[in-house]
Structure formats: structure tokens, C-alpha cells
Amino acid sequence: MRSDPKDYELVAAGSLQAAVGLLAQTPGEWLPIAGGTDIMVQYAAGKLSSRKLVSIWNVAELRRIEVLPDEIRVGAGCTYTDIREHAVIGREFPMLASAAGWTGGIANQNRGTIGGNIVNASPAADSLPALLVYDAELILVSVRGERRLPYAGFHTDYKKTRLSPDELIQSVCLPRRLSGYICHARKVGSRNAQAISKVCIAALGRVSGKMVEDVRIALGSVAPVPLRLRATEQLVRGKAIDESLVSSARKTAMAEISPIDDIRSTAKYRAAVAGNLVVEFLNLLNVNGKKA
Numbered sequence: 142m143r144s145d146p147k148d149y150e151l152v153a154a155g156s157l158q159a160a161v162g163l164l165a166q167t168p169g170e171w172l173p174i175a176g177g178t179d180i181m182v183q184y185a186a187g188k189l190s191s192r193k194l195v196s197i198w199n200v201a202e203l204r205r206i207e208v209l210p211d212e213i214r215v216g217a218g219c220t221y222t223d224i225r226e227h228a229v230i231g232r233e234f235p236m237l238a239s240a241a242g243w244t245g246g247i248a249n250q251n252r253g254t255i256g257g258n259i260v261n262a263s264p265a266a267d268s269l270p271a272l273l274v275y276d277a278e279l280i281l282v283s284v285r286g287e288r289r290l291p292y293a294g295f296h297t298d299y300k301k302t303r304l305s306p307d308e309l310i311q312s313v314c315l316p317r318r319l320s321g322y323i324c325h326a327r328k329v330g331s332r333n334a335q336a337i338s339k340v341c342i343a344a345l346g347r348v349s350g351k352m353v354e355d356v357r358i359a360l361g362s363v364a365p366v367p368l369r370l371r372a373t374e375q376l377v378r379g380k381a382i383d384e385s386l387v388s389s390a391r392k393t394a395m396a397e398i399s400p401i402d403d404i405r406s407t408a409k410y411r412a413a414v415a416g417n418l419v420v421e422f423l424n425l426l427n428v429n430g431k432k433a
């Protein structure tokens with residue numbers, strides 16, 4: 142059934158304090174709306190979970206990007222455009238900048254926020270594999286104070302998160318210690334623009350000659366939540382890249398995911414693409430190792 146605007150209440154918070162104050166009054170009653178690019182789709186489909194919306198769009202405390210000596214703190218209200226245009230993010234976290242650049246079209250990038258992408262909790266969300274491999278941490282805020290937790294584990298199941306109803310994500314912290322790694326990010330979809338991923342990868346690695354010193358691989362759209370491929374990483378770490386290792390890595394990666402059939406793709410296709418993306422990444426590491 143279509144939604145009737147008269148049934149909804151929308152208030153602009155204006156400040157972070159006002160927003161969390163409202164959420165604390167009756168937790169679960171007010172739904173934060175940032176860019177609205179996911180919420181308005183739910184609204185149009187008559188599937189919005191709440192009739193009371195508190196806008197956190199342009200709340201200054203959520204919109205800043207702070208460059209600190211050990212980490213970069215990206216405000217949850219930063220848009221994809223803010224992210225892909227930020228020089229330090231582009232240089233040190235290129236996979237996040239790339240994901241921002243291929244999320245929807247330009248209009249979507251001007252409105253959609255990183256906080257909205259995380260809380261919307263789609264397994265196909267483009268920025269989330271990068272957050273996993275960069276070891277991102279989240280700062281959550283409520284009237285009770287702040288808490289900081291690793292992004293890994295924030296999504297507990299399909300569309301489920303560890304966010305309490307009275308909390309907002311304030312910022313996403315990206316440690317700078319991994320910024321020298323070789324990276325590989327790719328989105329496989331029906332086309333480059335305006336397409337949800339069938340599978341996406343973000344991977345980081347460090348090689349010495351043929352030897353893989355460290356490796357971190359995450360995939361989207363292959364499980365109920367964005368997934369770190371721990372078994373594949375363990376298999377590859379500390380080994381020399383050769384044909385047999387690449388073949389085992391492909392098999393291990395395909396075994397540790399649980400893709401589904403849906404309107405965008407089939408489980409079989411997703412598994413094959415996931416294997417190919419892991420192989421592509423290992424080949425890239427190998428080429429870089431030979432150059433070093």
C-alpha cells in the first residue's frame with residue numbers, strides 16, 4: 142500500500158545532542174533519516190518501520206572528516222561525494238573512495254551517507270567490504286555516552302546490527318597502519334552505474350618476493366552479512382604464490398561463502414565470481430611481488 146505523507150512526522154534535529162535526546166525519549170519510536178536514499182525507497186513501498194522521522198542530514202558533528210596521526214575519522218553523515226573527493230581518503234583508503242564512486246549515480250552520491258549504508262545493513266552494500274579489511278571501528282553515541290566497537294561483528298545477521306534504538310553512529314574510524322598495502326577492489330554487477338552488486342570484493346595484501354606476508358579479503362553479496370574470508374586468508378598467509386596455492390584459495394573461498402539465488406543473480410554464479418575475484422587478487426599480489 143502507498144504511504145500517505147499526512148501519516149508521518151519529520152523533525153530536523155539540528156544538532157547531535159538534540160538528535161540523541163529525541164531518540165532517548167522513547168527508544169525505537171523515532172527513526173533517524175540521513176540522506177534518505179534507503180528510507181525513501183521503503184517509504185514509497187509502504188514498508189517504513191516508523192512514522193516518526195528525525196532528520197540528521199547536515200548535522201555538523203556527523204559531517205566532518207578528521208585526519209589524526211593514527212586514524213582518519215569519517216563522520217557517519219559524510220556523503221559518498223565527501224568521501225570520494227577527500228584527498229587523504231583517496232590516497233590511503235582507495236578502496237573506500239572507489240566504493241563511494243560506484244555507489245549509485247551522482248545524485249545518490251550527493252545524498253547517501255556512509256552511516257546510512259552501514260545501518261541499512263544490506264549484504265550487497267558497496268562500502269562494507271572495504272571497512273572490514275581496513276579494520277574500521279565505529280563510534281556510537283547516545284545520551285548514555287559514547288562506545289567504540291570494531292565494525293567487524295556489527296552486522297550480526299541479515300539486516301541485524303548491534304546498534305541500540307537510542308544510538309546513532311557518530312563516526313567510522315580507519316586506522317592508517319594498513320595504508321601501504323597492495324589493494325584490490327571490484328564490483329561485479331549488471332553494469333557499472335546504478336546497479337547493485339552481484340558480488341563485490343575488497344582485499345589488501347603485503348608480499349615479499351612470492352611470499353604472502355599478510356592478506357585480508359572481504360566479499361559482499363555472498364552471505365547474510367559482508368564477509369571476511371578468514372579460512373582463505375589463513376591458507377594463503379605465509380605461503381609462496383604458485384598455481385597450486387591459487388587453485389586451493391579459489392576452492393577455499395568458494396567453500397566459506399553462502400550465496401543465495403535472488404533477482405540479481407544465482408548462488409552458482411556468485412560462487413564462481415567470488416572464486417575468480419580471489420584468484421585475480423592473488424595474481425595481482427604475485428605481479429607486485431615480482432616487481433619488488
Ligand SMILES: Cc1cc2nc3c(=O)[nH]c(=O)nc-3n(C[C@H](O)[C@H](O)[C@H](O)COP(=O)(O)OP(=O)(O)OC[C@H]3O[C@@H](n4cnc5c(N)ncnc54)[C@H](O)[C@@H]3O)c2cc1C
Pocket residue numbers: 172173174175176177178179180181182197203217218243244245246249252253254255256257258259260261265266267268308309310311335336337338
Ligand atoms: C538509486 C539508488 C542507487 C543505490 N545504489 C547503491 C549502490 O550502488 N551501492 C550501495 O551500497 N547502496 C546503494 N544504494 C543504497 C543507499 O544509497 C545507501 O545505502 C546509502 O548509503 C544510504 O545512506 P542514507 O544516508 O541515504 O541512509 P538513509 O536512507 O537516511 O538511512 C538508512 C538507514 O540508516 C539509518 N541511519 C542513517 N544514518 C545513521 C546514523 N548516523 N546512525 C544510525 N542510523 C543511521 C536510518 O535510520 C535507516 O535505518 C542505492 C540507493 C538508491 C536509491
